[in-house]
Amino acid sequence: MTSHLVFEKGHFPYAYFDSLKRLDETTLPPKSAFYNDLTESDISDRDYYHAVSVWNRFEMTAPITYSGPNAIEKFLELMFS
Numbered sequence: 001m002t003s004h005l006v007f008e009k010g011h012f013p014y015a016y017f018d019s020l021k022r023l024d025e026t027t028l029p030p031k032s033a034f035y036n037d038l039t040e041s042d043i044s045d046r047d048y049y050h051a052v053s054v055w056n057r058f059e060m061t062a063p064i065t066y067s068g069p070n071a072i073e074k075f076l077e078l079m080f081s
Contacts, residue, residue: 010054011047023064028055 016022016033028051034043043051054060 008050011043011051017063023062025063026061028052028060029063 011034013029013033013035015035015037016029031043031045031048034048034051035041036043058065
């Protein structure tokens with residue numbers, strides 16, 4: 001079951017998206033891109049693994065599809081198709 005991937009707190013590399021061109025990328029940003037400027041901390045290995053798992057399991061194709069509502073929609077499609 002993949003519900004844990006959807007309902008576990010997600011992580012998004014907000015500071016990484018410093019231009020609209022970044023939205024055209026087709027891969028999940030590297031772990032270093034998930035640095036949190038507010039807390040001045042890196043993403044943990046476990047949390048980055050979760051991000052990679054969500055990206056791969058739900059066949060994400062762009063960063064915008066990685067956001068919460070899109071991930072939930074993909075999860076529901078998988079469950080009911």
